[in-house]
Amino acid sequence: MGRPPCCDKDGVKKGQWTPEEDLILVSYIQQHGPGNWRAVPTNAGLLRCSKSCRLRWTNYLRPGIKRGNFTEQEEKMIIHLQALLGNRWAAIASYLPQRTDNDIKNHWNTHLKKKLKKLHGTQGYCRDGFSSSASSEQISRGQWERKLQTDINMAKQALSDALSPQKSSGLTELKPSNGNSYAKSGAYASSAENIAKMLKRWMRKSPLKPGSTQQSFDNMFSAGVTTESANSSQGADDHSRKEEEKKCSKEMSEAFQSLFAFESFDSSNSDDFSRSMSTEASLSLQDETKPDLDPHAGQLLLLEKWLFDDAANQGKDYQFSDTSLDENPKFEFLL
DNA sequence: AAAATAGACAACCGCGATCGC
């Protein structure tokens, strides 16, 4: 006698999203900002359920998302965090900016689990899955913690590099509290990047007639995806990258090219957004960290403290947008 | 070249948590 599925209605579309749907969704969120998902399908004119819209946005269209190509540092970090937190993918994702919980979960299930299993078979399973030939039972707690600390330092360095302010440029800071600011933010550039990638894939699968595509995308853009963002300041690097992308996309229609002009092709520009997102996620993680429930609470707190201390130490260069630690009483104990 | 199989990943589903009335 469970609750009936929210998407169990007639006329609600399921399955793969089309580029048109993506553009409608991005366009809508560009104007109104994310949130109030219940109203999104109706207001945006999408034949999807609210859940599907939210999922599509958070896992695929959201700016600042990096997909695929996990680095070894990221993998190590995921393995460490999985050992500490278990299958709490959202919490793990909060420590990996630009990665979504779904992406991490998929990567874990398809790659890392096998990797660990393989290592388990050849050298004996170790909690970090990478470097020990002894079983975890044989390693003393002290040894394991030292090893954990070493690897965490490596992952920390990688994270620090990834978040380096030098890599971000020209992205206006998002202020989620002000919905209209979304419309002016360059953050949508990487949404379009994601869409563009998906469009290429989609074109491979089902080549469209240029005419119909043109019309369809013209309608889309006139409906709300303005070129305003495209006109925002972009660096020379972005320009050259755009050119390169255009070369690879000759077969695409003019409408596609206007989409390319709309975006920056530099996902690192979304670092500010990623930071704000990861901060939010960290806040939620802080909320859900319940020492009385979590057997690894000590390690978890250590890890969190490491992360937040680092952020605090880099305060000058590395400022969380929107929600700063020192403004939040929840983090007093960490500062 | 075609069929079968495996791998990868996007999306769905169900449940618990949270929010607002």
Added chain:
DNA sequence: CGCGATCGCGGTTGTCTATTT
């Protein structure tokens, strides 16, 4: 305080692509 609506998370499934036979 109770209840319904909504959101967010994790597990699972479905589909597409690549590889092997």
